Amino acid sequence: MGLDIKSVLVVDGVGANCTEILNSHGIKVTNKAKITKEELLKEIPNYEALVVRSASQVTKEILDAGSRLKVVGRAGAGVDNIDVDAAGKKGIGVINAPGANALSACELTCGLTMALARYVVPAATGLRAGRWDRALYTGTELNGKTLAILGLGRVGREVAVRMHAFGMKIVGFDPFVSAEQCKEFHATKMELEQIWPLADYITLHTPLIESTRNFINADVLKKCKKGVKLINVGRGGLINERDLLDALNAGQVGAAALDVFEKEPPTDPLTLEIIQHPAVVATPHLGASTKEAQIRVGQEIAEQLVNLVKPGTYATPLAEVTRVLAK
Numbered sequence: 195m196g197l198d199i200k201s202v203l204v205v206d207g208v209g210a211n212c213t214e215i216l217n218s219h220g221i222k223v224t225n226k227a228k229i230t231k232e233e234l235l236k237e238i239p240n241y242e243a244l245v246v247r248s249a250s251q252v253t254k255e256i257l258d259a260g261s262r263l264k265v266v267g268r269a270g271a272g273v274d275n276i277d278v279d280a281a282g283k284k285g286i287g288v289i290n291a292p293g294a295n296a297l298s299a300c301e302l303t304c305g306l307t308m309a310l311a312r313y314v315v316p317a318a319t320g321l322r323a324g325r326w327d328r329a330l331y332t333g334t335e336l337n338g339k340t341l342a343i344l345g346l347g348r349v350g351r352e353v354a355v356r357m358h359a360f361g362m363k364i365v366g367f368d369p370f371v372s373a374e375q376c377k378e379f380h381a382t383k384m385e386l387e388q389i390w391p392l393a394d395y396i397t398l399h400t401p402l403i404e405s406t407r408n409f410i411n412a413d414v415l416k417k418c419k420k421g422v423k424l425i426n427v428g429r430g431g432l433i434n435e436r437d438l439l440d441a442l443n444a445g446q447v448g449a450a451a452l453d454v455f456e457k458e459p460p461t462d463p464l465t466l467e468i469i470q471h472p473a474v475v476a477t478p479h480l481g482a483s484t485k486e487a488q489i490r491v492g493q494e495i496a497e498q499l500v501n502l503v504k505p506g507t508y509a510t511p512l513a514e515v516t517r518v519l520a521k
């Protein structure tokens with residue numbers, strides 16, 4: 195017997211295919227690409243399911259207001275914008291589409307790493323402003339440099355394979371991945387204290403949880419090579435922004451490519467100063483923003499919802515973040 199889900203609220207610009215799939219099974223969908231907290235609070239009592247990307251914060255307050263809510267679907271990987279504990283306590287299931295956008299996040303990571311090595315953004319910005327600054331922008335090859343990948347899940351592994359093909363030495367940290375598994379994607383497993391003085395580039399691919407908040411902080415940065423380059427397509431809270439700005443100003447961090455920020459969209463003056471810094475390349479959380487990834491996440495989350503209503507309709511497995519649906 196499936197869940198009784200008649201109407202779903204889809205927000206944050208989730209792909210149209212999500213709506214199409216749900217509609218084709220008789221499930222009514224209301225789409226609101228942009229929604230404020232106040233609107234969400236007002237709307238949520240009318241729905242049995244909510245589908246979000248990272249923009250909407252599904253707080254306890256929203257969950258409490260969702261008197262009919264049975265499931266929250268995250269059309270993407272990270273569930274740090276959803277109060278999963280509060281959902282669990284209320285018997286509301288949380289599901290996500292964990293692997294569906296991994297390749298896109300990986301490709302942006304690789305692109306940003308290359309952009310840092312060759313000053314692509316400042317050089318292009320200078321040329322657009324009429325400056326032919328060849329001497330300013332002598333880069334470095336990636337070949338032979340050490341890339342540290344912190345978090346060897348779906349995205350980290352794909353990054354390892356691709357950057358290894360550029361001749362980079364890949365070192366990785368992930369407490370849940372063995373040294374043997376690391377070999378499959380050309381990475382050498384190391385402890386963090388071994389990694390800091392070795393890495394020329396550090397890229398972050400861990401989820402944002404209490405133990406990973408401020409993972410990269412002043413203590414860590416001072417153990418790194420002077421001029422280390424950071425890439426963050428994971429989550430803003432993984433890097434302490436105050437410590438990053440200090441390290442950029444001191445030249446301890448040579449450059450940073452940031453796709454994610456402590457608060458999005460960024461309004462804090464400190465974050466804005468980081469974004470404006472000449473050694474920083476910043477993009478507005480575009481890791482999963484490709485046509486292919488959005489088709490995959492829309493499809494995966496819709497098929498899981500249909501399976502909850504009509505069990506066994508699709509082969510897509512349930513990516514359940516909370517366990518309450520199993521009861």
Ligand SMILES: O=C(O)[C@H](O)COP(=O)(O)O
Binds near residue numbers: 248273479481
């Ligand atoms: O956690 C994720 O899946 C990525 O950060 C993408 O987030 P988005 O769906 O808001 O683009």
